[in-house]
Amino acid sequence: MAPKNDPELIALRKELDELYNTLKDEQKKQADTTLESACSGVADAPRVKLITRKLMKGHLNKVNSVHYSGDNRHCVTGSLDGKLIIWDTYTGNKMQIIPLRSAWVMSVAYAPSGNFVACGGMDNMCTVYDLNNRDSSGVAKMVRELAGYDGFLSSCRFLGDRNIITGSGDMKICKWDLETGRKTSDFVAHNGDVVSISLSPDGNSFVTGSVDKTCRLWDMREEKPRQTFFGHESDVNSVCFHPSGYAFATGSEDKSARMFDIRSDQQLAHYKPPTANSGFTSCGLSVSGRILFCGSDDNNVHMWDTLKNQHNGTLSGHENRVTSLSVAPNGIAVVTSSWDQHVRVWG
Incomplete structure (x- = not known):
């Protein structure tokens, strides 16, 4: 690998920056109006008043990730205590506790069917568990360890x-x-760590966010991006x-959230919190798409009216960084995880 002060590398980076700026200028020329x-x-959206319906305690260390099941009731969380917990968000009860081989979990996923959960992190591996089958110790059976990554x-x-x-720290999907x-597909997706993936409602495409400050839209059948979106000034965390x-939202380390439009190939809106003092770790949209939720370093979840670009409120309760949030598929609730070791259901 060439050193960072290599003259050829510096020249290539300069050329790349110039190309980025040219693209941004061309996009601005096409922008004839703003979303606001x-x-x-359009009438202002009413103030969203969500409260903590369930405070779910059970993890013994920072909770890094949470994801809803397709049944709108159960969710999975992964923590640095080396455990996955399956929760019933209606009752707040733990349904299953799954001990992990590696405690350094960074991401979790719940299959829409509710049959499987997956997790991975600093072990450079994706591990899949079957929730309907138990091993001899009564724990959900591990059915796959997907290895072959050169990064987390x-x-x-x-x-x-x-x-x-x-997505992984080796820049690959x-x-x-x-x-x-x-593997059925394996390709370099970004010029930095891939941090976040979101699937389209029809399942035919997906969007990725990266530490290279860009987002990319992909067709499920292809290994080349359909579109690349610029605008963020730091890591796109979610x-x-x-x-x-037809659009997607982002949360970034640059203390902003944004909305990008796929058809016009550019940024639609730029959302800022009342006091820009921390970055955003996660984001989610209401079922209508009108309300944007963003988990933040400041221990809160910020909300915006996406159409009017107005800050709509704050969900306060966590005592440390909000690491992840997931909106129930039917929109009935939002679940958040935090470094305070707790999981909250808002509704």
């Missing part, structure tokens, strides 16, 4: 019970056949598809 002005005739596993999402897609345990399938 186009929606000026940062994100994973089930495409169904037979396939999963993963991999798709796996869970029946054979083999991406979330709009329910319409």
Whole structure:
């Protein structure tokens, strides 16, 4: 690998920056209006008033990731205590506790069917568990260990019970056949760690966020990005598809959240908290797409009216960084995880 002060590398980076700036200038020329002005005739969204319906305690260390099941009731969390916990968000009860071989879990995923969960992190591996089958100790059976990464596993999402897609610190996206345990696709997706993956509502495409400050749109059948979106000034920590399938939201280390439109190939809106003092770790959208939720370093979840670009409120309760959030597929609730070791259900 060439050293950072290599003259050829510096020249290439300069050329790349110039190309980025040219693209941004061309996009600005096409932007004939803003989302706020186009929606000026739309009534303001009412203030969203969510409260903590369940405070779920059980982890003994920082909780790094949470994801809802397709049944809108159960969720899975992964913590640095080396455990996955399956929760019933209606009652707050623990349904299953799954001990992990590695405590350094960074991402979890719940299959839409509710049959499987997956996790991974600094062990450079994606591990899949079958919730309907138990091993001799009564714990959910591990059915796959998907190895072959040159970096940490940062994100994973089930495409169904037979396939999963993963992003990692080696800048790659991999798709796996869970029946054979083999990769069906393996390609470099970004110029930095892949941090987040969000699947489109129709399942035909997905969007990724990266520490290279960009987001990319992909077709499930291809290994080249359809589109690359610029604008963020630091790591894109989270991406979330709009329910319409025509846009997606982002949360970034640069203390902003944004909305990008796929059809016009550019940024639609730039959302800032009342006091820009911390970055955003995670984001999610309401079922209508009208409300954007972003988990933050400041221990809160910030909300915006996406159409009017107005800060709509704050969910306060966590006592440390909010690491991850997941909106129930039917929109009935939002679940958040935090470094304070707790998981909260808001509704």
